[in-house]
Amino acid sequence: MTTPTAPNGKGPSPHGPSSTAGGTYRRAQVDPLARLRTPADPPWDVYLTGTVFLDIIFTGLDSAPVRGTESWARGMGSSPGGVANMATALARLGLRTSLAAAFGDDHYGDYCWDALEQGEGIDLSSSCRVPGWHSPVTVSMAYEGERTMVSHGHEPPPEAALVQEEAPDRPPHARAAVASLEPGRRAPWIAQAARRGTRIFADVGWDDTGAWDLAGLADLEHCEAFLPNAQEAMRYTGADCPREAAHALTAHVPVAVVTLGAEGAYAVDGRTGETAVVPAIAVEALDPTGAGDVFVAGFVTGTLADWPLADRLAFAGLTAALSVQEFGGSLSAPGWAEIGAWWRKVQSLDQQDPEALRRYAFLAGLVPAQETRPWPLRRAVPTIGFRRSA
Numbered sequence: 001m002t003t004p005t006a007p008n009g010k011g012p013s014p015h016g017p018s019s020t021a022g023g024t025y026r027r028a029q030v031d032p033l034a035r036l037r038t039p040a041d042p043p044w045d046v047y048l049t050g051t052v053f054l055d056i057i058f059t060g061l062d063s064a065p066v067r068g069t070e071s072w073a074r075g076m077g078s079s080p081g082g083v084a085n086m087a088t089a090l091a092r093l094g095l096r097t098s099l100a101a102a103f104g105d106d107h108y109g110d111y112c113w114d115a116l117e118q119g120e121g122i123d124l125s126s127s128c129r130v131p132g133w134h135s136p137v138t139v140s141m142a143y144e145g146e147r148t149m150v151s152h153g154h155e156p157p158p159e160a161a162l163v164q165e166e167a168p169d170r171p172p173h174a175r176a177a178v179a180s181l182e183p184g185r186r187a188p189w190i191a192q193a194a195r196r197g198t199r200i201f202a203d204v205g206w207d208d209t210g211a212w213d214l215a216g217l218a219d220l221e222h223c224e225a226f227l228p229n230a231q232e233a234m235r236y237t238g239a240d241c242p243r244e245a246a247h248a249l250t251a252h253v254p255v256a257v258v259t260l261g262a263e264g265a266y267a268v269d270g271r272t273g274e275t276a277v278v279p280a281i282a283v284e285a286l287d288p289t290g291a292g293d294v295f296v297a298g299f300v301t302g303t304l305a306d307w308p309l310a311d312r313l314a315f316a317g318l319t320a321a322l323s324v325q326e327f328g329g330s331l332s333a334p335g336w337a338e339i340g341a342w343w344r345k346v347q348s349l350d351q352q353d354p355e356a357l358r359r360y361a362f363l364a365g366l367v368p369a370q371e372t373r374p375w376p377l378r379r380a381v382p383t384i385g386f387r388r389s390a
Helices: 083-092 107-120 158-165 188-195 218-222 230-237 242-249 291-304 309-323 336-348 354-359 361-365
Strands: 018-020 023-025 044-049 052-059 075-082 097-100 102-104 128-130 137-143 146-152 174-181 199-204 223-226 255-259 265-269 275-278
Touching: 044 083, 044 291, 052 083, 052 107, 075 083, 075 107, 075 137, 083 097, 083 107, 083 291, 102 107, 102 158, 128 158, 174 188, 174 218, 174 291, 188 199, 188 218, 199 218, 199 291, 218 223, 223 291, 230 242, 230 255, 242 255, 242 265, 255 291, 255 309, 265 309, 275 309, 291 309, 309 336, 309 361, 336 354, 336 361, 354 361
Parallel strands: 044 097, 044 174, 052 137, 102 128, 174 199, 199 223, 223 255
Antiparallel strands: 018 023, 052 075, 137 146, 255 265, 265 275
């Protein structure tokens, strides 16, 4: 396997200002797991693996591009995408995050590696640089509350595929892992991680085969929580409504969370019978890219912090709502500074619904009491390769 190297290819990736036995992390403004941490904890809170894309996002389009014409976008951003959206969202919420991915040795790969490791404090000790493989790229165009994407990439060489599929004995020890299930295919690392006590949270993409067979999601048996959207949940279960689908899924996984778009989300804990429904927060959406990843990251954070089911669901919805108000996937993932700013703002509004305030009252003991400087990270910038002054 290719040895993990720094972006300049000259040796092991440098550690940041804080480190554990497993690698490097940077401290976020809030540690949601602070009261639960012990010296016996695994080195990482969350582990994940997958493909990193360079995302180039155009926003502010009035309509979909028309063939034969030129459209100008009012906004543009670039950031690591793909699995990096989830990794960034987790890290900004204060979870010690480890990512295994293959990076090309081109400038795009340099940019993504630097943005994730140095900018977000994500551990890349399980990742590698692959000589001669150029980074996958996605161009996303956001308009009318939706998005259209065009992607380009080459099949990864065997050493890159091995990193992202994970040999069974390789996943580092972590409290939790996030997996994207693929119909008809097992990922060996999921079972291995579950046997070590890692709690697995899973989502799923659209089933292009049209089979929608739950038996095909073989790794679901290792998962603690499954978080499909309403259409996916109903197709997999044959249920007539999302809530019915969520209850049906608990025959296969302990916790089912079904996202309902503008209507919020519904969750069922099959072990206790507890249910929760939280309405969506009304916001003016700029770009929905990565909002699903941010939702999962919020739910994972609340679960690891041992919050009640309704609080986990509310927090996941809040973080997703904050993310769609900014452009880009990983660029838009909120941290505690943004969450705190939102909480202080809603408390100051004269017409605020008291019930809505009670729904998010659990934030009072978490967010900073007053506005403070965000934790010191260099987030991805809207363009690539600004020349740095000496």
